[in-house]
Amino acid sequence: MRFGMGYGAWTGGPRADGEGRGRPGQEGHGRHGHGHRGGPRGRRRLFDGGELKLVMLKLIADAPRHGYDLIREIEGLTGGGYAPSPGVVYPTLSMLDEMGLIEEQQSEGAKKRFAASDEGRAHLAENAAVVDGLFARLAAVGAESERTDGAPIRRAMGNLRQVLQTRLMREDVNEDTLHDVAALLDEAAQKIERLK
Numbered sequence: 559m560r561f562g563m564g565y566g567a568w569t570g571g572p573r574a575d576g577e578g579r580g581r582p583g584q585e586g587h588g589r590h591g592h593g594h595r596g597g598p599r600g601r602r603r604l605f606d607g608g609e610l611k612l613v614m615l616k617l618i619a620d621a622p623r624h625g626y627d628l629i630r631e632i633e634g635l636t637g638g639g640y641a642p643s644p645g646v647v648y649p650t651l652s653m654l655d656e657m658g659l660i661e662e663q664q665s666e667g668a669k670k671r672f673a674a675s676d677e678g679r680a681h682l683a684e685n686a687a688v689v690d691g692l693f694a695r696l697a698a699v700g701a702e703s704e705r706t707d708g709a710p711i712r713r714a715m716g717n718l719r720q721v722l723q724t725r726l727m728r729e730d731v732n733e734d735t736l737h738d739v740a741a742l743l744d745e746a747a748q749k750i751e752r753l754k
Contacts, residue, residue, distance in 0.1 A: 563649055604640050604699065612682070615659055616689050619674035619682055622663050625651055627671075635696045639703030654678070688713055 578616035605613065617631055619624060627646045633641035651672060654660045659678035674682070682689060725731070726739070 570721040588731050589633060592744070604695065605692070609688075610646065611654060612685055612689050613692050613696070614647070614650055615654060615674060615678055616682055616693070618654075618660050621678055622671050622673040624669040624671045626669070632696065635693075635700060637703035639699040640696070 572635055613626055613632065617628055623631070625644060627640055628651075630643065651670075655672065657677075658675055659681055660672040661675045663671045665674050703731070722739070725737070726732065
């Protein structure tokens, strides 16, 4: 959800990052640094550090990238369902660089752009089956995001939020009106819960 507290905060369901919003730049995107959609039903990690290292290395091998590119690319692959935080991505880039698996390229501006080294490509080849499994996991998160956080629901939730703000900000709102609104919302929630 792209407003307020997020889709999960309204529905009690999956949130963009398990602890808050799903935008790059916020810690907690992993769901403990690098996890997956969480919410009240329990948080789980999408990748451990070694797995995220392979995902990032594969993306860098596909095309030279800087840190923010990696965050956006991973978020795109998951349909917004997962985005590693800068606090995880940049140390992982440093580690890959120190291991000789990537190398810094000339780039315009202050952002460091990296490409895979020959050693990095060899490392990917040795771990090809694992890498394929990790990207299948990303695709599964994307499918889940599409299924549980579709555009019609986002639109309807945004509409509801706007109506509530507009109606409840009026000076003539009294306690009876608040109870009526709460009853309508409870009724809608019960009907949605009974859907098959």
